[in-house]
Amino acid sequence: MPIHEKSLIRPENLQVHEKLEVEGVDVSGHWSTFIESRVVTDYNEAMEDEIAALPGGEYIHRCWQCGSCTNSCTVHALNPDFNPRYWIYLIRMGMESELLRDKEIIWQCVSCNKCTYACPRDVVPEGVMKATSHWLELKGHTPKSHSMIFDEIFSEQVFKTGKIEDGRTVRRFFKRTGQALRQPWLEEMVKRLLRNLPIGMLTRMGMANFITPKTKGWSGARDAIEEYVAEQESHHRQALRLDDLVEAARKEL
Amino acid sequence: MSEKREKYKEVAYYPGCALEGSGHAYNRSTKALGKKLGLKLKEVENWNCCGAMEVKNIDPKIQTYLSSRVMSIAANKMNMDVVMAPCNGCYHNLKKAEYDLANDQKSVDVVDKISKKAGHETYKSGQVETIHALDWVKETIGEEGLKERVKNSLDGVKIANYYGCMYTRPRHIFPEKDAGAGSESTSKPHFMDDLLEAAGAENVDFPLKTACCGGAHTLSDCDTSTKLVANILQAAEAAGAEVIATECPTCHSGLEMHQIRAEKTMGLKTSVKIIYFTQLLGMALGLKPKAVGLHENISDSFDFVKTKGLA
Numbered sequence: 001m002p003i004h005e006k007s008l009i010r011p012e013n014l015q016v017h018e019k020l021e022v023e024g025v026d027v028s029g030h031w032s033t034f035i036e037s038r039v040v041t042d043y044n045e046a047m048e049d050e051i052a053a054l055p056g057g058e059y060i061h062r063c064w065q066c067g068s069c070t071n072s073c074t075v076h077a078l079n080p081d082f083n084p085r086y087w088i089y090l091i092r093m094g095m096e097s098e099l100l101r102d103k104e105i106i107w108q109c110v111s112c113n114k115c116t117y118a119c120p121r122d123v124v125p126e127g128v129m130k131a132t133s134h135w136l137e138l139k140g141h142t143p144k145s146h147s148m149i150f151d152e153i154f155s156e157q158v159f160k161t162g163k164i165e166d167g168r169t170v171r172r173f174f175k176r177t178g179q180a181l182r183q184p185w186l187e188e189m190v191k192r193l194l195r196n197l198p199i200g201m202l203t204r205m206g207m208a209n210f211i212t213p214k215t216k217g218w219s220g221a222r223d224a225i226e227e228y229v230a231e232q233e234s235h236h237r238q239a240l241r242l243d244d245l246v247e248a249a250r251k252e253l
Numbered sequence: 254m255s256e257k258r259e260k261y262k263e264v265a266y267y268p269g270c271a272l273e274g275s276g277h278a279y280n281r282s283t284k285a286l287g288k289k290l291g292l293k294l295k296e297v298e299n300w301n302c303c304g305a306m307e308v309k310n311i312d313p314k315i316q317t318y319l320s321s322r323v324m325s326i327a328a329n330k331m332n333m334d335v336v337m338a339p340c341n342g343c344y345h346n347l348k349k350a351e352y353d354l355a356n357d358q359k360s361v362d363v364v365d366k367i368s369k370k371a372g373h374e375t376y377k378s379g380q381v382e383t384i385h386a387l388d389w390v391k392e393t394i395g396e397e398g399l400k401e402r403v404k405n406s407l408d409g410v411k412i413a414n415y416y417g418c419m420y421t422r423p424r425h426i427f428p429e430k431d432a433g434a435g436s437e438s439t440s441k442p443h444f445m446d447d448l449l450e451a452a453g454a455e456n457v458d459f460p461l462k463t464a465c466c467g468g469a470h471t472l473s474d475c476d477t478s479t480k481l482v483a484n485i486l487q488a489a490e491a492a493g494a495e496v497i498a499t500e501c502p503t504c505h506s507g508l509e510m511h512q513i514r515a516e517k518t519m520g521l522k523t524s525v526k527i528i529y530f531t532q533l534l535g536m537a538l539g540l541k542p543k544a545v546g547l548h549e550n551i552s553d554s555f556d557f558v559k560t561k562g563l564a
Contacts, residue, residue, distance in 0.1 A: 055312055055313050055314075056313065074464070074465045078477065078480055078481075108470070108474055110468075110469045110474075110481070111418075111469045112418040112422070112465035112469075113418055113419075113422035113423050114418075114422065116422065116423040117422045117423050127313075130310055145473070146470075146472075146473035146474065147310075147470055147473040148310075150307065150473045151306075151308075151311055154308070155307055155308045155311045155315075158301075158302045158304070158307075158308055158319070159315075162301035162302060163270050163302050164270045164302055164305075165270070166270065166271065166275050167275075170472065173472060173473070184517050185510075185514040185516075185518060188513050188517060189509075189510055189551055192513065192551050192552075192553060196547075196548035196549075196550075196553065196555065198548070215299055215300065215301040217299070218301070220372045221301070221322070221367065221371035223370065224367040224370035224371050225315055225318070225367060227370075228312075228315065228363065228366075229311070229312060
């Protein structure tokens with residue numbers, strides 16, 4: 001894989017004077033190009049602790065920046081901006097505004113666990129990616145990603161009945177994300193699936209739409225799980241000071 | 254080896270949700286294969302979802318609980334000491350729960366609290382051993398046993414063996430792998446290669462055995478998944494494979510779906526067939542294509558198996 005060169009000079013930090021004369025010499029245009037100096041002052045010192053308080057982020061402090069995670073990363077190979085090592089660095093430094101530049105792609109981690117396999121410090125970078133995506137959503141920096149919506153639909157069903165039925169999960173996902181089910185590739189897939197299926201199978205599949213698969217006697221487990229999840233959510237709200245955020249926003253309004 | 258050979262002959266069978274839906278062909282072929290080989294599968298009674306990737310993302314400890322309940326039933330209700338899960342996701346999650354319950358007191362406490370409220374015995378680490386369908390066939394029948402039983406050799410079938418992510422990563426939840434002679438490797442897995450080769454197949458040198466198919470985002474980030482699957486399909490074809498053998502329902506349907514999507518959205522047409530290893534072994538042992546659920550695959554390989562003398 002080629003080494004990814006990243007320009008450290010951003011266009012918005014370049015200054016060019018259309019008309020500039022210095023000691024009688026005209027240095028207009030690109031002769032006067034310089035980079036605006038920047039002193040970082042906007043650290044968010046709480047960011048590492050907040051992300052460490054979310055499931056998966058617990059071991060972020062162990063990172064020593066070797067880069068094995070990024071080097072092994074499936075998504076990095078498709079998009080060089082997807083850089084777990086760099087994000088872990090930013091989080092530990094508290095450089096929130098830099099992290100937010102990549103906020104739209106962090107959720108794309110595919111959980112292949114190549115990073116966790118390669119990491120010599122047991123940071124569990126895959127977990128850190130999940131915790132960071134949750135943090136971005138909880139703090140209101142990004143809307144819920146499609147991945148998060150899928151996880152929620154799936155988990156709701158498991159918590160309620162103990163099992164999932166995949167057709168139903170898919171339909172709910174498309175509905176909740178406002179996507180049409182009639183997409184050419186999906187239709188082609190169904191067409192090919194139906195080609196060899198006997199009638200009996202089709203009836204069985206059709207019935208699954210009406211009869212939800214269930215684990216018997218699940219209500220005890222359901223209540224216990226829901227209680228635990230609510231408890232955890234309240235811990236996370238506290239750790240991320242979300243109520244303070246809401247209060248501050250209310251005052252501003 | 255021989256100890257496992259006896260131990261795995263009768264196991265608690267945990268199909269999981271996918272095998273009752275999109276991965277039904279894997280369920281059918283696993284059961285048919287077991288029957289053909291004289292191996293006994295006792296389905297885990299009243300099982301629940303293992304938690305999959307999705308519940309793990311919401312809260313990892315709930316996933317640990319869900320997986321522990323399955324193992325608790327196998328151990329405490331059915332008196333079994335081995336759980337066999339053909340789905341990589343289920344297999345991975347049960348292994349992960351086993352690891353967490355052996356090493357993390359917080360997980361033990363959460364699982365105990367929820368189990369008591371749910372009204373069943375708390376699973377204790379070490380009560381069962383979780384194995385994959387590959388371990389099951391490899392240890393009980395093995396290459397020699399398969400060779401003796403083959404009716405329709407897979408002779409002339411060129412196969413890329415695809416194991417995916419969850420079967421090997423992360424290493425620490427699979428203490429029995431990378432453990433010397435006879436054990437599975439996490440960097441270059443070979444159990445599926447060994448079994449299919451014993452059934453006569455020609456395994457190609459496939460570099461993406463443990464690459465990711467993007468299964469976690471197969472619907473929520475379609476473009477990424479299509480690109481990842483396209484890589485796998487093209488690499489398999491470049492290596493000369495006619496078939497990609499799979500051992501995970503999420504990988505399998507991901508490959509099938511995105512093979513079509515790559516064709517429709519990227520104009521990339523590939524013809525490599527996607528078939529579960531249990532289907533291939535079943536047909537090699539003389540089972541009819543329908544008996545191993547070939548009709549339940551999206552990737553249509555009826556004509557292909559006929560030309561190879563498997564139908």
